Amino acid sequence: MDVVHFRPLESNWGHLLSEAGSLSPETRAFLATLGIEAPGDEGLWLEALTHGSFGGPRNYERLEFLGDRVLGLVIAEWLHELTDQAEGQLSQRLNALVSREMCARQARSIGLAPHIRLGKQARDDGGTDSDNILGDVMEALLGASFVARGFEPTRELVRKIWAKAVSGGAGHHKHPKSALQEWTAGNRRKMPEYEVIDRSGPDHAAIFTVRVSVKGVGEAQASGPSKQEAEKRAAAAFMENFA
Structure with a gap:
């Protein structure tokens, strides 16, 4: 499968969208790089690019x-087409590929940030590099594409932007803590509880020991060079012993 690379447009921030309510030439050119040559209802695309801090209805x-x-359906269909993995593995990959972090990553790859309409305070606070905002606007663009152009062109757009992520390893390996949390939820158990039960060694080479427990099931413990690593290893040990 060919991987499509998008080059972010070089523009002056703040002059990318017309205050009169129409798309700027820069943003029309940006949409054209996505295959959207004639935006049609410009109000729809402006809506997709507008954060609540910008004001307006x-x-x-x-x-x-x-x-x-729409993104979830396209990715689910794509994974079903590409692999004969079991439902659990498909769900794992789907969750990774449609996550907020992944959507933000794709937004950066196509140079979306300069085209987002933000209020001054939100922009000054770094909103154009926020995973939450970038991920949301990426999905909003897909929503606008679906409304304006229908499912098939939007499906093609997702497949272009997500090609590298789908062909790569995203979602193949689940973090042990995430796996444990999903296991407890699926088995109607209380969420796992982590506790540091020991810390030894000098500051530059500390060893943490963490215990993880699930009420009514059991507990496991493990050590590591950081609290996070010890928690990860403890979760893996719990899954090996009880899941």
């Missing part, structure tokens, strides 16, 4: 809600 939230579902 509409922002990206409704389109983000729609785009999230």
Whole structure:
């Protein structure tokens, strides 16, 4: 499968979208790199690019809600087509590929950030590099594409942008803590509890020992050079012993 690379546009921030309510030439050119040559209803695309801090009656939230579902369907269909993995493995990959972090990563890859309409405070606070905002706007663009162009062109757009992530290893390996949390939820157990029960060694070479327990099931412990690593190893030990 060919991987499509998008080069972010070089522009002056703050002059990318017309205050008159129409798309700027820079943003029309950006959409064209995504295969959207004739945006049509420009208000729809402006809505997809507008954060609540910008003001005005509409922002990206409704389109983000729609785009999230469209993305999930496209990726689920794609994974079903590509592999004969079991449902659990498919779900694991799906969750990784549609996560907020993954959507933000794809937004950066296509140069989306300069085209987001933010209020001054949100922009000054680093909103254009926020995973939450970038991920939401990425999904909102997909929602706008679905409304304006239908499912097939939007499906093609997702496959272009997500090609590298799908062909790579995203979602193949689940973090032990995530796996344990999903296991407890699936078995109607209380969430796992982690506790540091020992810390030894000098500061530059400390060893942490962590115990993880699930009420009514059991506990496991492990050590590591950091609290996070010890928690990860303890979760893996618990899954090996009880899952």
